Amino acid sequence: MTGIKISVDRLQIGNYVKLPLNWKDHPFLFSSFAIKSREEIDLIRRLGLKQVIMFPDKSSMPPKPVQEIETPANETTAESTLDDIEAALAAEKERRIEQLKLYRRNLQRSEKAFERSLSQLRNLMNKLQTRPLTAIKEAQELVDGIVAQLLSTDEMVLHLMSESPEGESIYYHSLNVSILSMLLAKEAGFTEEEMKQVGFAALVHDIGMLRIPTQILRKTEPLTRPELNLLKQHTRYGHELLDLTKDCPDTAKKVVLHHHERLDGSGFPEGLKAEQLDKLTQMVSVVDEYDELCHPQDQSKAKVPHVVLSFLFKNRTKQLNKDYIGLLVKQLGIYPPGSVVQLSNGQVGLVMSVNPKRLLFPSVLIYDPAIPRQEAPIIDLEDVGLTIGKVISPTRLPAPVFEYLNPRTRISFYFDHSNVPTRA
Structure with missing residues (x-):
């Protein structure tokens, strides 16, 4: 979309404009917006x-023709009225800035909790091969703490986390699957003990990958048949590893062995069908996929x-539990964190957080070149009366927008349970 420079005197309601000013140098919430009133002009x-x-x-009306421009004296709003309007806009902008600061503090707190959990997970996975008893206990303590947080509130916000370093995908994947499985278990009405069981099982579901050669795990070309057969052995390797200690719950061993089984018998390693797979395994299978x-x-x-999410719902309901796929959509929304979206006002942004109780109105980081990225507004769509028009593939973003929004290659989630939804 190409913008054109026009005189302020040609503006009218319905014109979509961009102000050539720093974000802090005007009272409006955005530097680009559709004009809604004579007073805004x-x-x-x-x-x-x-x-x-x-x-x-982006405009619903063209600008005024040059010959129809009125003299400012005939159209200008009274100064006292403008004073009041500007003061109200500035106060509202300041309120949103303070809420944005609170949102960022909440996000930073979630990032720190996420990093602590990752650090614990790295340590316990390393111990599983040498000190399995200690590792099992630490994994259960990690899951117990997360379950306690999940049960401490009826409302939470699911945040997009930072990128994963190269070579650590197993930790991010395992923690992601564990967090989402526990969220689904809570939504499905699982007991506290069942939530802990599914969380622990999901946390260690891919432990057998530690025995797969790195060159296979990092290979981007199609695997050869022998390589694929070896990769599939990770379910058996994981089961064998957990079987070294009698303290590992049998529920977790089943999930580790069977999380690649499918309801129609098309999975591996044993070709089991729906009636042979317990609900914990079926749930972890959905999130893992x-x-x-x-x-x-x-x-x-x-x-x-x-x-x-759309693909799973349309193409995987014969292989995976349809109800659990539905719960996953309900938790993440149709615009999950990490989605690049275009809003109803034409602006582009990155979905940063969702509240399962307000799925159509996530919090979105807005691209605005007039605002430094570290100060970019993260807005609650419901709060500003905007909606999502469509999802955009990150690969289709212009380079400056891609660099600004920094869409994640590795999309991980963590939650903030300390507040009702923060609106920024």
Whole structure:
């Protein structure tokens, strides 16, 4: 979309404009917006601007023809009225800035909790091969703490986490599957003990991958048949590893061995069917498949979360539990964290957080080149009266927008349970 420079005197309601000012140098919430009132035009003029950039494709009205421009004296709002309007806009903008600061503090707290959990997971996975008794106990303590947090509130916000370092995908994948499985278990009405069981099982479901050669795990070309057969052995390797200690719950061993089984018998290693698979295994299988489709070995084949959820619902209900797929959609929303979206006002952003009780109104980081990225607004769509128009593939973003939004290659989630939804 191409903008054109026009005189402020040609502006009218319905024009979509961009102000050539720093975000902090005007009272409006955004530097780009559709004009909704005569007073907004007068406020733009009051800023001392002679020209603005107007986007015809985003505007519901064309600018005034030059010959129809009225004299400012005939159309200007009273100064006292403008004073009141500007003060109200500035106060609202300041309120949103403070809420944004609170949102970022909550996000940072979730990031720190996520990193602590990852650190614990790295340590316990290393211990599983040398000190399995200690590792099992530490894994159960980690899961018990997360379950306690999940049960401490009826409402939470699921946040997008930072990128994973190369070579650590197993830790991010395992923690992601564990967190989402526990969220689903809570939503499905599982008991506290069942939530702990599914969380622990999901945390160690891919432990057998530690015995697969690194060159196979990192290979982006199609695996040869022998390599694929070896990779499939990770379920048996994991079961053997957990079988070294009698303290590992049998429920976890079943999940580790059977999480690649499918309801129609098309899975591995034993070709089991629905009636032979317990509900914990079926739940972890759904989340594992979701995360694997988002993050395949060959990242060029990765699908965005929005597409993966749709794909599972349309194509995997014979292989995976349909009810649990539905619960996953209910938890993540149709616009999961990590989705790049275009809003109803034409702006582009990155979904940062969702509240399962308000799925159509996630919090979105907005692309605005007039605002430094570290200060970019993260807005609650319901709070500002916007909706999502469509999802955009990150690969289709112009380079400056891609760099600004920094869409994640590895999409991981953690939750903040300390507040009702923060609106920024």
